[in-house]
Amino acid sequence: MTIVEEREAPPAAPPPRRGNRIWALLRNSWRQLTSMRTALVLLFLLAVAAIPGSVFPQRAVNAEKVTQYYTAHPKLAPWLEKIGGFEVYASPWFASIYLLLFVSLIGCVVPRLIDHVRALRIAVPDAPKRFERLPQHSDEWTSGQEPAAAAAVIAQQLRKRRFRAKVREQADGSFTVSAEKGYLKETGNLLFHISMLAVLIGVGFGHWYGWHGNRILVGGADQGFCNSLTQYDDSSLGPRVTAADLPNFCLKLTDFDATFQSTGQPKTFAATVSVTQNGGAAETRKFTVNDPLRLDGASVHLLGHGYAPILRYTDRYGVAQTKVVPFLPVDAMQTSEGVAQFPDVNIDPKTGRRDTKLQMAFEGRYLPTVAKDGSATSAFPAENDPALYLTAYQGDLGLDVGTPRSVYSLDQGQIATGELKNITGARPHPLRVGETWTLDDGSKLEFLGTRPFATLSIRYDPTQSLALVGAVLGLSGLMLSLWGQRRRVWFRALPGTPASSGGTLLVAGGLPRTDYPGFPDEFASLVKTAEEGTS
Amino acid sequence: MAELSNQLLAAAVLAYLFAMICYAGEYAFGKRSHIGKAAARPARQLVGAGAPAPSSVAPSSVADDVVPDDIVPPPARRDRAELIGRIAVGLNVLALLLHLGALVTRGVAADRMPWGNMYEYILSTTFVASAVWAGVVLTRPKVRHLGLFATLALVVMLGAASLIAYTPVGPLVPALNSYWFIIHVSTVIIGSGIFLIGAVPAAMFLIRNGYDEGKRSFPYTLGKRVPEAALLERLTFRLHAFAFPLFTFGALIAGPIWAEASWGRYWGWDPKEVWAFISWIVYAGYLHARATPSVKRTVATWIALIGFVTMLMNLFGVNLFFEGLHSYANAG
Numbered sequence: 051m052t053i054v055e056e057r058e059a060p061p062a063a064p065p066p067r068r069g070n071r072i073w074a075l076l077r078n079s080w081r082q083l084t085s086m087r088t089a090l091v092l093l094f095l096l097a098v099a100a101i102p103g104s105v106f107p108q109r110a111v112n113a114e115k116v117t118q119y120y121t122a123h124p125k126l127a128p129w130l131e132k133i134g135g136f137e138v139y140a141s142p143w144f145a146s147i148y149l150l151l152f153v154s155l156i157g158c159v160v161p162r163l164i165d166h167v168r169a170l171r172i173a174v175p176d177a178p179k180r181f182e183r184l185p186q187h188s189d190e191w192t193s194g195q196e197p198a199a200a201a202a203v204i205a206q207q208l209r210k211r212r213f214r215a216k217v218r219e220q221a222d223g224s225f226t227v228s229a230e231k232g233y234l235k236e237t238g239n240l241l242f243h244i245s246m247l248a249v250l251i252g253v254g255f256g257h258w259y260g261w262h263g264n265r266i267l268v269g270g271a272d273q274g275f276c277n278s279l280t281q282y283d284d285s286s287l288g289p290r291v292t293a294a295d296l297p298n299f300c301l302k303l304t305d306f307d308a309t310f311q312s313t314g315q316p317k318t319f320a321a322t323v324s325v326t327q328n329g330g331a332a333e334t335r336k337f338t339v340n341d342p343l344r345l346d347g348a349s350v351h352l353l354g355h356g357y358a359p360i361l362r363y364t365d366r367y368g369v370a371q372t373k374v375v376p377f378l379p380v381d382a383m384q385t386s387e388g389v390a391q392f393p394d395v396n397i398d399p400k401t402g403r404r405d406t407k408l409q410m411a412f413e414g415r416y417l418p419t420v421a422k423d424g425s426a427t428s429a430f431p432a433e434n435d436p437a438l439y440l441t442a443y444q445g446d447l448g449l450d451v452g453t454p455r456s457v458y459s460l461d462q463g464q465i466a467t468g469e470l471k472n473i474t475g476a477r478p479h480p481l482r483v484g485e486t487w488t489l490d491d492g493s494k495l496e497f498l499g500t501r502p503f504a505t506l507s508i509r510y511d512p513t514q515s516l517a518l519v520g521a522v523l524g525l526s527g528l529m530l531s532l533w534g535q536r537r538r539v540w541f542r543a544l545p546g547t548p549a550s551s552g553g554t555l556l557v558a559g560g561l562p563r564t565d566y567p568g569f570p571d572e573f574a575s576l577v578k579t580a581e582e583g584t585s
Numbered sequence: 586m587a588e589l590s591n592q593l594l595a596a597a598v599l600a601y602l603f604a605m606i607c608y609a610g611e612y613a614f615g616k617r618s619h620i621g622k623a624a625a626r627p628a629r630q631l632v633g634a635g636a637p638a639p640s641s642v643a644p645s646s647v648a649d650d651v652v653p654d655d656i657v658p659p660p661a662r663r664d665r666a667e668l669i670g671r672i673a674v675g676l677n678v679l680a681l682l683l684h685l686g687a688l689v690t691r692g693v694a695a696d697r698m699p700w701g702n703m704y705e706y707i708l709s710t711t712f713v714a715s716a717v718w719a720g721v722v723l724t725r726p727k728v729r730h731l732g733l734f735a736t737l738a739l740v741v742m743l744g745a746a747s748l749i750a751y752t753p754v755g756p757l758v759p760a761l762n763s764y765w766f767i768i769h770v771s772t773v774i775i776g777s778g779i780f781l782i783g784a785v786p787a788a789m790f791l792i793r794n795g796y797d798e799g800k801r802s803f804p805y806t807l808g809k810r811v812p813e814a815a816l817l818e819r820l821t822f823r824l825h826a827f828a829f830p831l832f833t834f835g836a837l838i839a840g841p842i843w844a845e846a847s848w849g850r851y852w853g854w855d856p857k858e859v860w861a862f863i864s865w866i867v868y869a870g871y872l873h874a875r876a877t878p879s880v881k882r883t884v885a886t887w888i889a890l891i892g893f894v895t896m897l898m899n900l901f902g903v904n905l906f907f908e909g910l911h912s913y914a915n916a917g
């Protein structure tokens with residue numbers, strides 16, 4: 051490990067002059083902020099601050115869980131809301147910690163970068179007076195060569211081993227060779243820290259300029275989806291994105307293929323879609339759970355799938371309407387729940403007026419494989435023995451009020467007030483594919499079959515590659531930094547005594563600048579090569 | 586096959602237990618075995634040559650003086666201790682092989698890599714921890730006295746895995762079926778395994794250091810016979826410095842790449858992701874602290890131990906306490 055000189059306060063601060071106080075305060079705070087200790091404290095704070103986000107439900111991860119939390123802890127939840135407990139990673143206090151950390155990082159890295167560039171450009175420092183004080187030093191040996199020649203040979207050898215070496219002539223006629231290796235360690239360390247900045251920028255810009263939306267896409271040409279905000283079930287745009295920025299494409303689900311293990315565990319999902327981009331020709335593309343559909347300016351991820359029953363309702367006046375309604379899976383066996391709503395039915399042809407008291411809805415479950423034991427859940431996720439279990443409701447569906455509501459369940463408020471009534475009793479009515487259910491008022495519901503649907507997440511993140519490049523560079527820097535070793539060696543070549551005898555007396559010393567257990571071996575090998583080269 | 590895997594694991598736990606008992610036997614018998622003494626010398630040299638960094642670690646020569654050579658066992662006893670120690674290492678290696686067998690048969694039974702759920706994940710991680718420990722003890726016999734604590738940690742974690750997390754063999758959910766998943770999980774497992782075993786020298790360093798400073802209450806008394814503090818501290822750093830880039834790659838690069846392909850976002854603060862992030866930050870803090878001269882080595886090592894706690898949280902806690910996309914443990 052490198053010994054890091056901390057940038058403490060200067061040894062002798064000049065006597066304070068008036069007007070300089072603020073400047074001194076600023077400078078001292080800056081020094082504090084960019085010290086290793088502060089970095090350590092901030093790192094620790096960041097770790098601690100991240101914990102609540104795993105304890106409390108996070109809106110960005112699962113908004114529904116937050117709602118449930120509100121119901122379960124009505125007193126606590128508003129408080130948590132105030133301090134950002136449901137949006138920890140977007141909260142000001144979390145941001146202030148990592149922003150401080152990154153300011154500290156810049157303040158720390160820039161001077162080190164300058165120092166390092168300087169160190170790379172100046173020569174390796176000259177040998178110390180006495181080698182015995184160094185962690186490694188050799189015995190003396192003699193050589194027949196002149197000091198200058200011996201030093202040159204050794205310097206050459208060292209350069210071959212990728213040391214930076216410098217030969218100096220001393221006043222007493224001796225020569226020294228100074229050599230250092232392992233600059234990559236510091237380079238790597240700086241690269242790592244700078245890359246962290248790149249990652250932060252990548253993540254931040256992705257948040258500002260990215261967008262995403264979710265959409266259930268039912269199979270069939272009549273159920274296509276085009277990329278506009280209104281067509282999403284839910285969506286979220288970054289602060290710098292407007293609805294007009296969304297790229298232009300349309301998708302139609304033409305096929306969905308799911309295979310399952312005999313236990314019911316899913317094996318593979320694959321969706322086949324017909325895509326048109328920017329008004330071009332339609333092309334057929336297939337994508338799977340781990341292999342998203344990459345489009346111009348967006349990628350489409352397959353998150354899940356399910357079944358959408360096709361229902362035809364023929365009202366008391368004989369007018370028929372057909373709906374394809376996705377039922378959402380509630381368990382791993384694809385037991386699915388949903389509701390088919392028919393607001394525009396039972397319109398008296400004489401008056402042409404819609405009677406809200408006669409709106410219809412069918413709510414219930416779809417089981418792709420009915421369990422042998424007659425339980426209310428599916429026994430297998432594929433459609434081996436499908437059946438629909440429905441309850442009919444009549445009355446005001448509450449759709450005209452204008453408040454946005456889930457299309458997957460009935461308005462419980464309307465049921466509570468009696469505006470919407472269960473008209474077929476507590477036991478849901480079973481329906482197999484092709485069967486017709488005739489209600490008391492003579493209207494009919496037919497179960498025509500199902501279509502598959504795919505749950506899609508559509509996203510765009512312009513800077514995720516920047517974050518990736520930053521992370522990969524950072525990792526390379528980290529490895530250089532952690533696994534590299536920095537060390538110096540010196541050789542001294544003294545003219546033989548008496549000087550007239552010719553020849554040279556040589557000695558070597560070595561200093562590992564990092565915690566490097568292999569250094570004694572390397573040093574011994576360097577000395578051995580030097581002995582051989584100068585003999 | 587699945588049944589065989591369970592039996593092999595039971596055998597492995599037993600073998601670890603026996604190894605632990607033998608390590609304990611050696612520990613109790615010999616004050617310092619031959620190799621302990623013989624190895625202490627080159628070790629001292631190493632320490633002398635090592636870090637010029639100032640540290641709170643007493644130089645080993647001082648430590649040697651401080652440790653009272655209270656009982657110098659007679660040669661016969663010493664030899665017996667030596668023998669028991671060797672048996673312990675043998676048993677340890679046997680346990681490692683059984684552990685490997687349990688993993689392989691599990692993989693064969695499921696027809697995929699044996700890390701599809703929490704139980705298998707813990708099995709793999711502890712295997713890496715055990716293999717790294719075996720590598721350390723085989724190349725540096727002088728750390729053999731740590732064996733008692735290393736095997737103890739392994740037995741406890743394997744026991745916990747079987748009791749809390751056991752899951753019957755099952756296939757992967759489709760999201761887990763990708764080669765990025767294999768890269769992600771294997772590197773996280775290797776990194777975590779090394780971190781886990783790194784906690785053993787870390788804890789023993791703190792204990793030994795306390796003992797050297799004259800503390801004589803439990804648990805410092807355990808420090809009497811473990812290798813010298815500087816050696817333990819260095820080993821701790823080595824293991825962590827090796828594991829950190831691996832974990833960085835596995836959890837913060839390969840993981841997000843896979844998550845992007847499969848869930849559409851590379852990072853979503855799912856509880857498992859949160860805790861991987863926390864572990865990473867804490868270990869970065871450890872490396873930082875160790876590089877900061879004004880922070881004592883003991884303080885730095887405490888940070889490494891906090892890192893260990895966060896790893897345990899990630900191994901056991903997150904799957905048990907929180908619900909997220911990663912909680913495939915309960916999918917079966």
Ligand code: HEM
Pocket residue numbers: 051052053054084085086087089093151152154155156158159239243246528531532868869872873876
């Ligand atoms: C984003 C937050 C940071 C992270 C994740 C981080 C992480 C790391 C890691 C993992 C190391 C170990 C690599 C090595 O030993 O070479 C390291 C080393 C280092 N960090 Fe940071 N760091 C952060 C911020 C900072 C800040 C703010 C400073 C300055 C005050 C700083 C100064 C250093 C120094 C000087 C080293 C070198 C230690 C050595 O020579 O071994 N770091 N950092």
